[in-house]
Amino acid sequence: MKSTVPNVLPTPQSALRGGLISLALPTLLSSLGSSITNVSLPTLAQVFGASFQDVQWVVIAYLLAITTLIVGVGRLGDIISRRTLLLAGLGLFMLASLGCAVAPTIWWLIAARAAQGLGGAVMMAITLALVGETISKDKVGRAMGLLGTLSAVGTALGPTLGGVLIAGFGWQSIFLINLPLGGVALFCVYRYLPQTDPQQVTKQARFDFVGMALLGLTLALFSLAMTLGQGHFGSLNSLLLLGTAVAASAFVWVERKVASPLVQLALLRQPILSSGLLTNMLVSTVIMTSFVVGPFYLAHGLELAPQQVGLAMSAGPLIAALAGVPSGYLVDRFGAAQMISLGLLGVCLGALALSMMSPTQGVLGYILPICLITAGYALFQAANNTAVIKQVGIERRGVASGLLNLARNLGFIIGASAMGGIFALASAASDIRLGSAAGLHLTYLVAAVLAGLGLLMALWSQFYRRGQPATQE
Structure with a gap:
């Protein structure tokens, strides 16, 4: 019926x-x-x-x-x-x-x-x-x-x-x-x-089952390459990355041949969509930095007790939760493009502040930039998701949503592995307190560069959008 x-x-x-x-x-x-x-x-x-x-x-x-x-x-x-x-x-x-x-x-x-x-x-x-x-x-x-x-x-x-x-x-x-x-x-x-x-x-x-299997294999191999070894990149990780490249090449070949591909590769050539996905991955890498680096710096650099570390670490998620709905109102009021740039600017400035912070500024010197980063991230997510979902036709919104979530998850995986490795390398000093501060500075300097790249891509996408006709809603 x-x-x-x-x-x-x-x-x-x-x-x-x-x-x-x-x-x-x-x-x-x-x-x-x-x-x-x-x-x-x-x-x-x-x-x-x-x-x-x-x-x-x-x-x-x-x-x-x-x-x-x-x-x-x-x-x-x-x-x-x-x-x-x-x-x-x-x-x-x-x-x-x-x-x-x-x-x-x-x-x-x-x-x-x-x-x-x-x-x-x-x-x-x-x-x-x-x-x-x-x-x-x-x-x-x-x-x-x-x-x-x-x-x-x-x-x-x-x-x-x-x-x-x-x-x-x-x-x-x-x-x-x-x-x-x-x-x-x-x-x-x-x-x-x-x-x-x-x-x-x-x-x-x-439904493109072959494409889904190849994409799943590609992502599984990449995820394992980034997570296995507990921060030590060895021969197994290299083999997994090689397998990732082979599986990804096979996926692209299949998607070009099938009549109804899992991901239309032409979709990824749309500047607004590709910019949104790449920027999402970069910003998610920056956000994961706080979860990986934060506990070590707070415990060793500022010598906080475990309970104090937990309280300090809760500031970021709390701000993200409080900023979500107001961010959505700003997107509806002023438009997604401007809010994407503003959110990325907040992430970039917060990361830059942490890259120059001295341990003498105490826990407040850490929390305030983290709050700026997470508030900027909340604004960026609301605006970027809105822009991408509105950009694609209704018949492709499901796969666009999947790609947005995938970009975020890949950013988290890369952030946990790469940013954790940068922190470990930079903090290898005899004095653990000074080493933690040095690790924080270098890691967040890299994070600021990544956020800055995302901001440049967003500005380029905004410039491109001005010359385009209204998209299908």
């Missing part, structure tokens, strides 16, 4: 709020899934009698599944109903969470986490693509800001919530908590989101 769900959301504020909640809850769940397990690793190692190297895969499996599959599920959302796919992703996420909670072995748990990552990839890619279909054009920036806020809240809340749940109810509770939250999200998506009908040309397209 044909669905009676309307093709557009009703106009009352309650329906608009319902649509926003339907997009926000999956975003919160996917980000919570990536951060809530970190605090459980010592407990899981003890429960399952697993080594630290084995138990790390509880975290890696989730992130690897998202990174390798997110573009593919985004493209799938272009071919079938995005609402249906989001419901399926939520259902898989909940089922995999239950599988995690009842896992009898560590490898069962790791496999269930990979399945949970597939559900998380669907939620991350499809919610972003659905913004353009469920929210009016003049409020897209606000919706993007809200999703950014919920993503930051999930990331920041995860370790604290995980610790409380494990202490009170056992390690299984960090996975079981997803069942009631997922149930509410399922209801909201079913009740409030429109049943979309893919474009006729997209409905007739075949």
Whole structure:
């Protein structure tokens, strides 16, 4: 029987709020899934009698599944109903969470986490693509800001919530908590989101399974090359990078040959889209620097206690959460292009300030530039996501959303590996306090250069945009 769900959301504020909640809850769940397990690793190692190297895969499996599959599920959302796919992703996420909670072995748990990552990839890619279909054009920036806020809240809340749940109810509770939250999200998506009908040309397209497999292999090899070795780049990492190059070449060759490619390579030649993706990766690399370098500098350079380090590290995520919605309002009010440049300027200035900071300025001298960086990042994300999603046609918004999330994840991976390596190299001094300060200065100098490159690309894209006709919304 044909669905009676309307093709557009009703106009009352309650329906608009319902649509926003339907997009926000999956975003919160996917980000919570990536951060809530970190605090459980010592407990899981003890429960399952697993080594630290084995138990790390509880975290890696989730992130690897998202990174390798997110573009593919985004493209799938272009071919079938995005609402249906989001419901399926939520259902898989909940089922995999239950599988995690009842896992009898560590490898069962790791496999269930990979399945949970597939559900998380669907939620991350499809919610972003659905913004353009469920929210009016003049409020897209606000919706993007809200999703950014919920993503930051999930990331920041995860370790604290995980610790409380494990202490009170056992390690299984960090996975079981997803069942009631997922149930509410399922209801909201079913009740409030429109049943979309893919474009006729997209409905007739075949899904590019070969392209998805090759892209997934490329991303998996690259991710492993950047994460294995615990900061020591050896022959295995080199072989993995060589495999990455071979798999990437095969992917490009296949995409040029197939009638309905996973990623239209011509899409990546659009200056606005390519600039948005590259800048997103650069800025995400800068953001990851604070998570990698910050704890070492605060503990060794400023000699703070662990509790004080935790409080100082929470400043950035808190600012990102608070800045998300106001950033969206600014994007709607002044336009995405100007806000992209302003956000990148904030990131660049904050990183430059940290590259010149003296330990004598204390913890405040560290926190203030970090707050500027994260506020700039929140503004950039809301503006950049809005610009990219508006730039592509509705039939390609799923894959564009997947590419945006992929660029961000690759930036995080590169930041954790490369920026961590730069800090380790620069801080190799006999005096650990002076070494940490030197490492911070060089690392954030590199970060400022990366943010500056992103700003130049954004300004070039803005100049290009002025000469273009209005894009399809």
